[in-house]
Amino acid sequence: MTQEPILTARGLLKRYGRVTALNNCDFDLYPGEILAVIGDNGAGKSTLIKAISGAVIPDEGIIELDGKQVLFKSPIEAREAGIETVYQNLALSPALSIADNMFLGREIRKPGFLGDWLRMLDRPAMEKRARDKLTELGLMTIQNISQAVETLSGGQRQGVAVARAAAFGSKMVIMDEPTAALGVKESRRVLELILDVKKRGLPIVLISHNMPHVFEVADRIHIHRLGRRLCVIDPKQYTMSDAVAFMTGAKLPPEAALAA
Amino acid sequence: MSQVQEFEKAISSSDSVAAFDEHGTSVVKRIQHFLHSTPAAVPLIVLVLAIAVFGVTIGGRFFSSYTLTLILQQIAIVGILGAAQTLVILTAGIDLSIGVIMVISAVIMGNCAVTYGLPTLLAVVIGLAAGGACGLLNGLLVAYMKLPPFIVTLGTWNIVMATNFIYSANETIRDADVDVQAPLLHLFGLNFKVGTAVLTLGVIAMVVLVLILWYVLNHTAWGRHVYAVGDDPEAAKLSGIQTRKVLISVYTLAGLIAAFAAWVSIGRNGSISPSAAVTDYNLQAITATVIGGISLFGGRGSILGTLFGAMIVGVVSMGLNMMGADPQWKVLLTGVLIIGAVAIDQWIRKVSV
Numbered sequence: 001m002t003q004e005p006i007l008t009a010r011g012l013l014k015r016y017g018r019v020t021a022l023n024n025c026d027f028d029l030y031p032g033e034i035l036a037v038i039g040d041n042g043a044g045k046s047t048l049i050k051a052i053s054g055a056v057i058p059d060e061g062i063i064e065l066d067g068k069q070v071l072f073k074s075p076i077e078a079r080e081a082g083i084e085t086v087y088q089n090l091a092l093s094p095a096l097s098i099a100d101n102m103f104l105g106r107e108i109r110k111p112g113f114l115g116d117w118l119r120m121l122d123r124p125a126m127e128k129r130a131r132d133k134l135t136e137l138g139l140m141t142i143q144n145i146s147q148a149v150e151t152l153s154g155g156q157r158q159g160v161a162v163a164r165a166a167a168f169g170s171k172m173v174i175m176d177e178p179t180a181a182l183g184v185k186e187s188r189r190v191l192e193l194i195l196d197v198k199k200r201g202l203p204i205v206l207i208s209h210n211m212p213h214v215f216e217v218a219d220r221i222h223i224h225r226l227g228r229r230l231c232v233i234d235p236k237q238y239t240m241s242d243a244v245a246f247m248t249g250a251k252l253p254p255e256a257a258l259a260a
Numbered sequence: 261m262s263q264v265q266e267f268e269k270a271i272s273s274s275d276s277v278a279a280f281d282e283h284g285t286s287v288v289k290r291i292q293h294f295l296h297s298t299p300a301a302v303p304l305i306v307l308v309l310a311i312a313v314f315g316v317t318i319g320g321r322f323f324s325s326y327t328l329t330l331i332l333q334q335i336a337i338v339g340i341l342g343a344a345q346t347l348v349i350l351t352a353g354i355d356l357s358i359g360v361i362m363v364i365s366a367v368i369m370g371n372c373a374v375t376y377g378l379p380t381l382l383a384v385v386i387g388l389a390a391g392g393a394c395g396l397l398n399g400l401l402v403a404y405m406k407l408p409p410f411i412v413t414l415g416t417w418n419i420v421m422a423t424n425f426i427y428s429a430n431e432t433i434r435d436a437d438v439d440v441q442a443p444l445l446h447l448f449g450l451n452f453k454v455g456t457a458v459l460t461l462g463v464i465a466m467v468v469l470v471l472i473l474w475y476v477l478n479h480t481a482w483g484r485h486v487y488a489v490g491d492d493p494e495a496a497k498l499s500g501i502q503t504r505k506v507l508i509s510v511y512t513l514a515g516l517i518a519a520f521a522a523w524v525s526i527g528r529n530g531s532i533s534p535s536a537a538v539t540d541y542n543l544q545a546i547t548a549t550v551i552g553g554i555s556l557f558g559g560r561g562s563i564l565g566t567l568f569g570a571m572i573v574g575v576v577s578m579g580l581n582m583m584g585a586d587p588q589w590k591v592l593l594t595g596v597l598i599i600g601a602v603a604i605d606q607w608i609r610k611v612s613v
Contacts, residue, residue, distance in 0.1 A: 091498035105500030
């Protein structure tokens with residue numbers, strides 16, 4: 001890689017009581033790539049991701065975004081810095097409409113008196129942007145943007161959550177198990193969505209247990225083991241069973257791939 | 261397009277899985293969808309039906325604008341309290357203390373104006389502040405101590421009720437004294453006639469308040485956040501909503517509205533009686549809210565429904581009254597309405613695809 005990484009983390013450490021969730025962990029994300037993060041349950045993947053997305057504050061270590069050191073105290077701060085996360089539970093409000101959900105927590109107000117004094121939301125503007133984004137990602141066939149999210153299928157909801165992240169993420173998008181709860185067909189659609197987002201130039205961190213999905217879309221695979229980055233491999237040079245073997249410790253990773 | 265894996269070959273790529281399209285064309289499904297997107301429709305239909313049924317059985321006497329506006333006068337206080345209750349229930353909470361907050365606010369307003377001789381406007385402000393403070397206490401306990409709203413408000417219900425009796429020594433402030441020393445407290449009792457219809461300022465205040473809250477809930481970010489917090493607090497938090505602030509503001513506003521209801525109640529009752537604290541205002545407000553289609557699980561319903569819910573109770577009790585029925589029938593029918601409303605709410609919730 002000759003490019004500068006968009007986000008780097010060095011020496012992250014996080015302890016929960018006597019459990020060390022992150023042990024001197026490093027992380028690099030380069031522009032325009034899909035980086036998959038895999039690891040056994042309890043390896044510390046989610047803690048790593050939470051540290052990057054601001055949900056967890058690491059005890060030690062530094063995170064740099066675009067070469068500048070950052071310290072996120074909440075997911076909101078990370079979001080403001082351009083890091084969007086698609087949570088496994090999607091973080092959507094079922095009773096609210098698609099448009100309301102996409103703009104939840106960062107609503108657009110009407111200009112002038114209506115917005116400044118009556119705090120009126122600019123629904124037409126929000127709906128237009130939501131519709132544009134969904135159309136851009138090929139999710140819009142018959143439009144009813146004011147439909148409640150709970151009337152959508154699992155894949156459609158995922159689509160809304162991804163569209164929200166893609167609409168606001170200026171630096172990177174983190175996706176936590178985006179296909180875990182979906183059927184085969186819907187998973188396929190979401191994978192295409194991920195590639196679509198990548199095509200728009202946003203780098204993606206993909207956390208997944210699904211090896212076929214990981215090997216299909218990832219440019220690099222970060223293998224997490226025992227609270228730290230074990231190695232980063234190129235999915236074209238290794239097989240899925242290799243990856244699982246590294247992940248579980250059944251096989252030692254090659255020197256070249258070893259993390260510094 | 262990503263390459264398709266072996267086991268997925270059977271899926272035709274043109275199949276648009278995550279596309280948004282219309283589902284369910286059966287009539288029942290459509291009704292379900294309609295009710296889902298228009299939560300105030302059920303209570304409105306019930307209200308119209310109730311008026312029609314009583315109108316047909318009782319006749320013109322019931323249909324007169326005098327009777328119908330009398331119903332509005334009777335429900336003004338419960339309607340305003342119901343509006344406050346709606347805010348709290350939308351966040352998946354409940355406020356049992358709302359009735360006694362109203363009573364203590366009324367007592368404070370009365371004492372300040374009549375007994376201490378403060379300017380009436382100042383007395384009103386102090387009363388409103390007291391109600392808001394009670395609500396703030398509820399909000400802090402719910403948001404920061406993370407106690408269940410039922411428990412918090414059950415506690416403050418008792419605390420406020422006892423404080424009310426201790427503070428007032430259960431002394432009623434007489435109508436005449438209020439009239440002489442602080443006529444402004446009777447402001448919302450003022451009425452004016454339009455033909456045979458009699459409207460009080462209290463009725464108008466209730467309608468205006470509900471309309472304002474409807475606007476705020478549907479057309480401001482704060483309103484959307486109230487729904488989101490009640491719907492799924494975890495999701496709301498991850499979406500960047502400061503859920504604690506929303507909860508505190510909701511409970512405080514509920515207390516403030518309860519204090520406003522106090523002002524209206526002084527206008528309606530004339531005198532100010534601390535013993536009103538034993539009246540089940542809180543349960544009446546919850547009843548109006550639930551019959552109005554506000555889901556007790558939070559995040560669903562329209563505040564207009566609460567207004568209709570309060571009117572339904574008013575129409576039923578007035579109608580049965582005029583028919584000379586035993587008042588217990590009204591209680592029985594209210595119970596049926598509550599269970600029916602919650603059953604319909606559960607059915608509407610199952611709307612998804």
